[in-house]
Amino acid sequence: MAAIAAGEESAFQEFFGRHSSDVFALCLRVLEDRRDAEDVLLDVFWEIWCRAGRYDAARGTPRTYLMLLARSRAIDRHRERATRREKQLESTAEIRRRWDELTSRGSPHQSAIADETRSLVLEALQRLDENQREPLELAFFEGLSHREIAEALQSPLGTVKTRIRKGLARLRAMLREIDARRE
Amino acid sequence: MPRMECRFCQPLLSEYALGQLTADEQDEVAQHLASGCSECLHVLRETEAAWGLLADALPPVEVPPHIQAVLRSRIARERELAAAERSEGPRWTAAFTPEQDEVAPDRGTTSRVWLAVAASILVALTIGLVSWLNYSRSQWEAQNRELAQRAREMQRLQSELDRANELFNAGRLHFASLREAGPQSAVRGYVVWDRLTRQVHFYVFGLPPAAEVRVWRIWIDGADQEPVTAGTLTPQPNGTASAIVDVPAELGERFRLSVVDGPIEPPAAPAREPWLTAEVE
Numbered sequence: 001m002a003a004i005a006a007g008e009e010s011a012f013q014e015f016f017g018r019h020s021s022d023v024f025a026l027c028l029r030v031l032e033d034r035r036d037a038e039d040v041l042l043d044v045f046w047e048i049w050c051r052a053g054r055y056d057a058a059r060g061t062p063r064t065y066l067m068l069l070a071r072s073r074a075i076d077r078h079r080e081r082a083t084r085r086e087k088q089l090e091s092t093a094e095i096r097r098r099w100d101e102l103t104s105r106g107s108p109h110q111s112a113i114a115d116e117t118r119s120l121v122l123e124a125l126q127r128l129d130e131n132q133r134e135p136l137e138l139a140f141f142e143g144l145s146h147r148e149i150a151e152a153l154q155s156p157l158g159t160v161k162t163r164i165r166k167g168l169a170r171l172r173a174m175l176r177e178i179d180a181r182r183e
Numbered sequence: 184m185p186r187m188e189c190r191f192c193q194p195l196l197s198e199y200a201l202g203q204l205t206a207d208e209q210d211e212v213a214q215h216l217a218s219g220c221s222e223c224l225h226v227l228r229e230t231e232a233a234w235g236l237l238a239d240a241l242p243p244v245e246v247p248p249h250i251q252a253v254l255r256s257r258i259a260r261e262r263e264l265a266a267a268e269r270s271e272g273p274r275w276t277a278a279f280t281p282e283q284d285e286v287a288p289d290r291g292t293t294s295r296v297w298l299a300v301a302a303s304i305l306v307a308l309t310i311g312l313v314s315w316l317n318y319s320r321s322q323w324e325a326q327n328r329e330l331a332q333r334a335r336e337m338q339r340l341q342s343e344l345d346r347a348n349e350l351f352n353a354g355r356l357h358f359a360s361l362r363e364a365g366p367q368s369a370v371r372g373y374v375v376w377d378r379l380t381r382q383v384h385f386y387v388f389g390l391p392p393a394a395e396v397r398v399w400r401i402w403i404d405g406a407d408q409e410p411v412t413a414g415t416l417t418p419q420p421n422g423t424a425s426a427i428v429d430v431p432a433e434l435g436e437r438f439r440l441s442v443v444d445g446p447i448e449p450p451a452a453p454a455r456e457p458w459l460t461a462e463v464e
Contacts, residue, residue, distance in 0.1 A: 009258055012258075013251075013255075016251060016254065020246045020250070020251075021243035021244055021245060021246055022238065022239070022241070022243050024243075024244045024245075024246045025238075025241040025242060025243050025244040026238045026241060028244055029241055038247060038250060041246065041250055042250055042253060042254065042346075045250075045254055046254065046257060049254070049257075049258065058224065058228075059224075059227070059228060059231065060228045060231050060232055060235075061232070063235070064231050064232050064235045067235045067238045067239075068200065068201075068231055068234065068235065070238075071201075071234075071238065072201075072202055117239070118239065118240065118242070121236055121239045121240045122240050124236070125236065125237070125240050136237065137237065139197075139198075139201060139203070140201065140234055140237045140238075141237070143201070143203070145198070145203050146198065146203075164197060165194070165197065168197050168230060168233050168234075171233035171234075171236050171237075172229045172230070172232075172233045174233075174236065175229070175232055175233055175236060
């Protein structure tokens with residue numbers, strides 16, 4: 001990131017090559033529309049090029065910074081679009097079907113995450129209880145606040161907060177476990 | 184404002200990481216973190232990484248090749264612009280330091296009076312000069328800012344055009360902006376060149392108000408070809424105009440479009456300098 005902030009285009013291209021397919025996947029998951037996802041992908045990497053100096057290494061890895069930035073920009077676009085047309089809350093199966101439709105493009109894609117690590121992450125996520133995973137996904141991919149999640153799931157606000165807190169605690173524990181297994 | 188305690192801060196960090204707190208809460212947490220609380224910063228770092236796991240679980244998706252091409256082109260254009268700004272020379276600054284009064288030894292009341300008068304004139308001149316310099320500098324800086332803003336706007340429009348060209352079937356359609364001729368170069372519309380039908384679609388805006396409505400003539404200027412007139416643009420009361428013109432086959436694939444404020448009956452060549460131009464290739 002320091003090299004990008006210093007204007008080294010080769011560092012930027014390498015960063016793009018390593019992470020763009022993961023950022024695109026995230027944008028597609030949030031927006032469920034290829035054109036919108038492409039727009040956000042462009043905006044995010046342009047922002048990285050123009051403002052890499054804003055990245056604070058004390059806050060986390062460049063990848064985490066990038067993914068949270070992309071998520072935030074995609075949610076902004078999602079909200080902007082939602083004011084134009086009401087989005088229906090879809091079932092998990094419907095989201096999965098649309099995801100398969102959006103991403104069925106053959107060939108493997110370059111990613112900064114090794115397949116082995118991705119399997120570990122998937123395995124870890126599958127170990128989460130559904131009632132913890134669902135509010136986490138609604139907060140992360142749909143950009144819903146705790147209150148909105150409580151309304152969507154018809155659960156008390158306190159229950160939702162507890163599930164998210166416990167879910168995140170489990171994710172943090174899994175993260176440490178993944179790091180340990182990678183080393 | 185009293186400083187937030189860690190026990191109140193930490194439960195908010197999961198929402199803070201996603202920007203989902205209210206503006207006041209977001210500020211309070213940011214202030215607490217900015218105060219250097221290493222424990223909360225550590226929890227935030229772990230929380231953000233944990234949220235990131237949800238994204239890591241998604242299988243990567245192939246990025247369309249035009250995205251990287253657009254980014255490369257934006258970077259190149261940004262660099263060209265920066266180089267152009269640098270070549271304009273260093274920014275003019277005025278550092279005016281009035282000389283200290285040098286008072287001659289006392290030679291009597293008359294010379295003191297003259298000295299006082301001279302000093303007053305000098306002070307008045309100095310104040311006047313400094314004010315004028317400051318005024319000129321602020322004017323110059325305002326113009327500079329405006330120019331930079333225009334350059335950024337043009338860069339943005341150009342990027343959008345590049346992108347439109349890449350997104351559409353570039354084999355058939357080409358987009359170009361229609362700019363005012365001359366140093367202003369403001370965008371006044373767009374043209375779409377349809378290679379298949381050999382037609383150019385004009386979309387123009389910001390034409391003179393209804394009271395000055397005239398008919399504008401469109402000229403096409405091919406390489407090594409005499410300019411040919413291709414049609415006219417008639418402004419609507421709201422200052423917009425559109426037209427579709429045919430491009431003769433002999434003009435090939437690269438040509439220049441001009442919109443000229445001229446007589447309705449075409450002469451052999453444009454009577455005046457073009458008002459709007461677009462390059463098509």
